[in-house]
Amino acid sequence: MLNIGEFxxxxxxxxxxxxxxxxxxxxxxxxxxxxxxxxxYAVHQLGRLHQLLALRDMGFTLAQxxxxxxxxxxxxxxxxxxxxxQAQIEVTVAEEEGRLRRVEAHLRAIGxxxxxxxxxxxxxxTDSLRLAEGRGTSPGFGSENLRPLFVELLPEVLAHLxxxxxxxxxxxxxxxxxxxxxxxxxxxxxAVDRQAVTETDRxxxxxxxxxxxxxxxxxxxMDDVAPAYESLxxxxxxxxxxxxxxxxxxxxxxxxEDVNDNICEIQFPIAR
Amino acid sequence: MLNIGEFxxxxxxxxxxxxxxxxxxxxxxxxxxxxxxxxxYAVHQLGRLHQLLALRDMGFTLAQxxxxxxxxxxxxxxxxxxxxxQAQIEVTVAEEEGRLRRVEAHLRAIGxxxxxxxxxxxxxxTDSLRLAEGRGTSPGFGSENLRPLFVELLPEVLAHLxxxxxxxxxxxxxxxxxxxxxxxxxxxxxAVDRQAVTETDRxxxxxxxxxxxxxxxxxxxMDDVAPAYESLxxxxxxxxxxxxxxxxxxxxxxxxEDVNDNICEIQFPIAR
DNA sequence: TTGCTCCTCACGTCACGTGAGGTGGC
DNA sequence: TTGCTCCTCACGTCACGTGAGGTGGC
Numbered sequence: 001m002l003n004i005g006e007f008x009x010x011x012x013x014x015x016x017x018x019x020x021x022x023x024x025x026x027x028x029x030x031x032x033x034x035x036x037x038x039x040x041y042a043v044h045q046l047g048r049l050h051q052l053l054a055l056r057d058m059g060f061t062l063a064q065x066x067x068x069x070x071x072x073x074x075x076x077x078x079x080x081x082x083x084x085x086q087a088q089i090e091v092t093v094a095e096e097e098g099r100l101r102r103v104e105a106h107l108r109a110i111g112x113x114x115x116x117x118x119x120x121x122x123x124x125x126t127d128s129l130r131l132a133e134g135r136g137t138s139p140g141f142g143s144e145n146l147r148p149l150f151v152e153l154l155p156e157v158l159a160h161l162x163x164x165x166x167x168x169x170x171x172x173x174x175x176x177x178x179x180x181x182x183x184x185x186x187x188x189x190x191a192v193d194r195q196a197v198t199e200t201d202r203x204x205x206x207x208x209x210x211x212x213x214x215x216x217x218x219x220x221x222m223d224d225v226a227p228a229y230e231s232l233x234x235x236x237x238x239x240x241x242x243x244x245x246x247x248x249x250x251x252x253x254x255x256x257e258d259v260n261d262n263i264c265e266i267q268f269p270i271a272r
Numbered sequence: 273m274l275n276i277g278e279f280x281x282x283x284x285x286x287x288x289x290x291x292x293x294x295x296x297x298x299x300x301x302x303x304x305x306x307x308x309x310x311x312x313y314a315v316h317q318l319g320r321l322h323q324l325l326a327l328r329d330m331g332f333t334l335a336q337x338x339x340x341x342x343x344x345x346x347x348x349x350x351x352x353x354x355x356x357x358q359a360q361i362e363v364t365v366a367e368e369e370g371r372l373r374r375v376e377a378h379l380r381a382i383g384x385x386x387x388x389x390x391x392x393x394x395x396x397x398t399d400s401l402r403l404a405e406g407r408g409t410s411p412g413f414g415s416e417n418l419r420p421l422f423v424e425l426l427p428e429v430l431a432h433l434x435x436x437x438x439x440x441x442x443x444x445x446x447x448x449x450x451x452x453x454x455x456x457x458x459x460x461x462x463a464v465d466r467q468a469v470t471e472t473d474r475x476x477x478x479x480x481x482x483x484x485x486x487x488x489x490x491x492x493x494m495d496d497v498a499p500a501y502e503s504l505x506x507x508x509x510x511x512x513x514x515x516x517x518x519x520x521x522x523x524x525x526x527x528x529e530d531v532n533d534n535i536c537e538i539q540f541p542i543a544r
Numbered sequence: 545t546t547g548c549t550c551c552t553c554a555c556g557t558c559a560c561g562t563g564a565g566g567t568g569g570c
Numbered sequence: 571t572t573g574c575t576c577c578t579c580a581c582g583t584c585a586c587g588t589g590a591g592g593t594g595g596c
Binding site: 291 | 558559560561562567568
């Protein structure tokens with residue numbers, strides 16, 4: 001019979017761990033002295049300890065290990081548990097590799113620019129969104145092209161919503177894929193949630209689906225949005241995602257007294 | 273200004289998380305109502321939240337994120353943190369892949385045999401060990417060859433230790449690489465820790481170094497040790513380690529009344 | 545007597561999730 | 571009045587590490 005220190009040394013574990021395994025019933029000493037509380041382990045318990053450590057090294061929780069040790073599962077059950085564990089580890093590995101790619105994308109990003117503040121690209125799922133919107137074609141991106149279109153479309157949408165007694169929510173814009181000549185179709189409108197809004201030939205109601213996006217927050221005038229767009233796109237390509245559609249712009253704040261306080265979230269659907 | 277629910281929805285986080293970040297000073301609301309305690313967030317705080325989430329997605333702890341957000345590190349410092357994080361993730365990935373290989377080795381092991389009980393292979397570091405030992409050559413492995421050698425060598429070692437007033441510790445055997453003709457040199461002796469023991473031409477004192485080993489516990493007669501050896505070797509090869517030397521046998525229990533209660537630990541040094 | 549090993553609490557870890565119990569505005 | 575959102579505790583999670591304070595045999 002071995003005392004706890006000797007047994008711990010043989011098994012290369014700490015006495016505290018053995019006490020813990022005793023406490024939760026995973027591996028109880030052969031004998032506990034009724035007076036002193038001293039634990040004694042039989043040499044053959046080293047085999048049990050080995051099983052326990054082997055399962056722990058495979059990443060099973062102590063509760064699962066308890067099931068295996070006490071319930072003596074069939075070969076089939078054991079195989080099932082191992083397969084499940086295998087699948088879970090594969091998921092973990094994939095997650096960590098994703099993390100790694102994101103870190104490396106940020107590393108390359110700070111290598112490329114002097115702007116320190118681009119580490120705010122975030123992957124998230126958007127909520128689905130119902131918009132009342134107007135549409136128009138612009139000769140290209142750039143606020144010199146887009147601004148007049150916003151000024152044309154938005155009052156029409158607002159007037160229509162007012163005539164229907166609906167409250168406009170967030171201002172949202174999204175785009176269609178640019179044509180070969182560089183022209184783009186802009187959709188600009190307001191979130192209307194579940195309010196009933198009828199359509200006209202100038203105002204449509206559309207549902208933007210939930211999608212996974214990469215997103216940045218741009219603060220300031222939309223005249224200066226280009227760098228944000230560029231770093232977002234490069235970040236996405238860098239981190240082994242790919243662009244899965246044209247962008248959306250969500251104007252969380254677009255009427256600040258100071259234009260530098262405007263806040264616009266730029267989202268690109270991504271895949272992979 | 274947004275209340276906590278609105279802000280949480282925009283950032284795709286839970287209100288509880290925002291309260292937590294407030295509590296630990298990571299992201300405090302623009303305003304807290306003195307009477308009701310209601311938190312209000314400014315839209316531009318979405319940018320801060322994005323930074324926070326981006327850092328979290330890279331696996332930084334909240335304490336580290338706090339440092340980045342509050343202390344506005346230089347590009348060089350930021351690069352250093354990212355590099356460190358990158359290295360840590362690479363370690364994690366390597367560990368998880370090791371786990372995966374161990375799980376797969378066990379899966380193949382239970383596919384190969386009907387014996388359910390071989391899941392007790394464990395990787396560990398041995399303690400260094402000082403032995404007083406005798407040496408002899410056997411025509412091969414197998415207890416029919418080795419047993420006479422043990423019977424010859426061990427009494428000599430014991431007698432020598434007794435004459436020196438030293439206490440014999442654990443019985444340990446180890447081997448040299450087998451020769452081409454299949455013969456092996458057996459070293460068999462007893463642990464002597466730091467006791468002073470002089471050497472003779474029949475009894476040598478050696479230090480076995482600390483090494484990383486794969487280890488199984490064999491219970492019963494050494495006549496039946498072959499399957500344990502075989503499964504240990506296959507397991508090692510299977511899990512992308514490789515054998516880094518000949519085996520050691522540690523006889524934790526070798527004089528049980530019932531031979532089936534003998535306990536022997538078999539270790540193979542491994543590398544990679 | 546001093547050192548060593550053993551014992552039993554019990555707190556701390558990390559980033560929140562999940563009630564419990566209560567409040568304020570539509 | 572009912573629902574909804576907000577609030578503040580405070581426990582639970584997982585596998586131990588790390589004291590604190592005390593005991594027993596050489």
